Amino acid sequence: MEQPILNGLIQYNTEGSYPWHMPGHKRRLNTIFPDMVENPFSIDVTEVGDLDELHDPKGIILKAEERAAKIYGSDKSYYLVNGATCGIMAAVSAVCNHGDTIIVARNSHKSVYNVIRLLGLKAVYILPEWNDELCMFGGISPDSVKKAVKEHPHAKAVLIVSPTYEGVVSDVEKISKIVHKEKMPLIVDEAHGAHFEYMSNVVETISATNYKNVAKPAIRLGADIVVESLHKTLPAMTQCAILHMKKGYVNEKKLDEFVSLYQSTSPSYVFMATIEACIEKMDFERDGKFLVLKQLVVDYRKKFAELANIHLVGGDDFKKYSNSDYDYTRFVFSVKNCGMETEDGVVPVTGQMLADILEKEYGQMMEMAGGNYVVAISTIADSKEAFESLLLAMETIDKQLMNYSYEADTILYDSLPEKRMEIYEAGTKAEIRVPLDDAVGRVSSDFIFVYPPGIPFVTPGEVLSKDCIRGIKRAIEFGRNVKGVTSEGANKNYVNVVKEIRNSWLPIRKKRI
Ligand SMILES: Cc1ncc(COP(=O)(O)O)c(C=O)c1O
Numbered sequence: 001m002e003q004p005i006l007n008g009l010i011q012y013n014t015e016g017s018y019p020w021h022m023p024g025h026k027r028r029l030n031t032i033f034p035d036m037v038e039n040p041f042s043i044d045v046t047e048v049g050d051l052d053e054l055h056d057p058k059g060i061i062l063k064a065e066e067r068a069a070k071i072y073g074s075d076k077s078y079y080l081v082n083g084a085t086c087g088i089m090a091a092v093s094a095v096c097n098h099g100d101t102i103i104v105a106r107n108s109h110k111s112v113y114n115v116i117r118l119l120g121l122k123a124v125y126i127l128p129e130w131n132d133e134l135c136m137f138g139g140i141s142p143d144s145v146k147k148a149v150k151e152h153p154h155a156k157a158v159l160i161v162s163p164t165y166e167g168v169v170s171d172v173e174k175i176s177k178i179v180h181k182e183k184m185p186l187i188v189d190e191a192h193g194a195h196f197e198y199m200s201n202v203v204e205t206i207s208a209t210n211y212k213n214v215a216k217p218a219i220r221l222g223a224d225i226v227v228e229s230l231h232k233t234l235p236a237m238t239q240c241a242i243l244h245m246k247k248g249y250v251n252e253k254k255l256d257e258f259v260s261l262y263q264s265t266s267p268s269y270v271f272m273a274t275i276e277a278c279i280e281k282m283d284f285e286r287d288g289k290f291l292v293l294k295q296l297v298v299d300y301r302k303k304f305a306e307l308a309n310i311h312l313v314g315g316d317d318f319k320k321y322s323n324s325d326y327d328y329t330r331f332v333f334s335v336k337n338c339g340m341e342t343e344d345g346v347v348p349v350t351g352q353m354l355a356d357i358l359e360k361e362y363g364q365m366m367e368m369a370g371g372n373y374v375v376a377i378s379t380i381a382d383s384k385e386a387f388e389s390l391l392l393a394m395e396t397i398d399k400q401l402m403n404y405s406y407e408a409d410t411i412l413y414d415s416l417p418e419k420r421m422e423i424y425e426a427g428t429k430a431e432i433r434v435p436l437d438d439a440v441g442r443v444s445s446d447f448i449f450v451y452p453p454g455i456p457f458v459t460p461g462e463v464l465s466k467d468c469i470r471g472i473k474r475a476i477e478f479g480r481n482v483k484g485v486t487s488e489g490a491n492k493n494y495v496n497v498v499k500e501i502r503n504s505w506l507p508i509r510k511k512r513i
Contacts, residue, residue: 020376021367025235028381032235040270054267055260064276071283074219074244078259081271084191085111086262087227087243091187094255095157103148104159107137107455120424124152129321134334139170139324149182159187165453167330169215171323176222185249187225188218194228198282198290215325219244236278240271289380297328300387309338309401331376339404348406352479362393368452417462426460430499439464442497448484450475
């Protein structure tokens with residue numbers, strides 16, 4: 001029997017590498033849910049008997065969702081079995097009609113771009129602050145939101161990502177006030193911050209350097225719709241997520257309809273049961289496992305901060321940009337300005353190289369490799385021993401590195417590409433494939449991005465500039481997972497662009513005399 005997927009999973013498990021990646025349960029179910037059923041098939045049913053309906057909850061599912069709303073302080077919470085992806089698409093669909101304008105952070109997730117395309121929306125982008133020293137996006141400054149809502153008063157909503165993949169938390173409280181002043185709703189993609197609710201009340205109990213505060217959940221800071229992936233930072237199964245809503249700026253009936261529209265009509269009760277177990281258990285563990293995690297984070301942040309070459313990213317790196325906060329459970333290690341001695345001399349160390357060394361030589365699997373950094377996600381499932389082994393690996397690698405200046409993975413995010421048409425419109429045009437080098441000045445018909453995190457160099461409808469192409473080529477050189485570019489032959493890269501009808505090709509119309 002051929003079972004490549006199962007075999008792949010078994011192989012991954014037996015390799016024994018340690019997961020500094022999602023899902024947040026880290027496959028250590030017994031330590032978190034000792035009473036959870038071991039065989040998921042035994043609770044895998046459909047909507048029968050008194051088991052209620054996710055699409056029209058009136059019984060046990062409604063009760064569970066009401067309990068979630070109470071815990072999170074929302075007016076209504078929705079269980080999501082198709083990930084934060086479906087929640088984000090539902091949120092945007094509930095506040096925008098076809099062809100409307102929406103203001104979104106440029107570092108938005110794919111799901112945001114997808115719903116913009118589906119609804120034929122006009123997108124106005126806000127660039128997050130670009131941290132030049134780290135070559136990394138920071139938070140969204142309240143001033144940039146103010147400017148965008150003033151310039152686009154007809155926009156139907158503002159959507160931001162907070163925290164970012166790299167742990168930067170924007171000033172949601174200030175931003176929500178600015179957005180509400182213009183009578184617009186604020187949607188926060190808090191996919192990476194589902195743990196904020198449970199960490200924020202242990203803030204006063206520990207004080208330590210480099211750990212000033214614990215970011216608060218956006219739904220308690222004035223956001224109108226907040227979408228969280230439970231599976232990223234909490235012990236829930238992959239795809240389990242939740243959407244919270246506050247009444248006032250959101251049409252509840254439309255939100256009900258769209259949350260339903262984007263979810264499977266056969267929602268998994270296994271997922272729903274783990275969402276419920278996760279929320280109840282996390283609520284119980286506020287002063288238990290979360291306190292332990294917080295202490296581990298404090299202790300190990302101090303130790304990682306002593307590395308000579310590898311830099312542990314923290315809130316101080318972003319303080320000068322705006323009033324942003326930081327998720328200290330996120331361990332981002334920057335190797336910008338690091339080099340390594342090889343047979344060919346000293347070479348720059350990229351994020352991918354560090355991730356590869358950590359995986360192959362130390363069995364430490366990172367969540368993500370950026371151009372010059374790696375991201376590790378810590379959760380309540382991580383033990384002291386796990387932190388200790390990561391520290392040991394980092395200390396050993398750090399000793400092999402040296403200070404070395406190099407041109408980092410320069411994706412020039414200091415300005416937005418020129419937009420010639422909206423995303424949906426580009427999707428309706430004929431396209432042609434051209435070599436990347438010949439694409440300067442052409443309109444892209446695809447998204448071109450590095451995954452993860454999926455922030456586009458260009459979206460369909462935007463112009464591929466010289467700088468943009470240089471950034472794409474650099475990302476390819478750095479071994480990053482670039483989507484929207486195909487390779488063929490001797491390293492030749494191709495992209496799809498909108499087929500332009502040049503004036504000279506148009507039939508000449510004869511003037512009537
Ligand atoms: C910022 C952000 N938003 C949303 C999502 C989608 O979350 P999910 O995987 O739960 O659908 C992701 C996934 O990586 C993400 O990084």
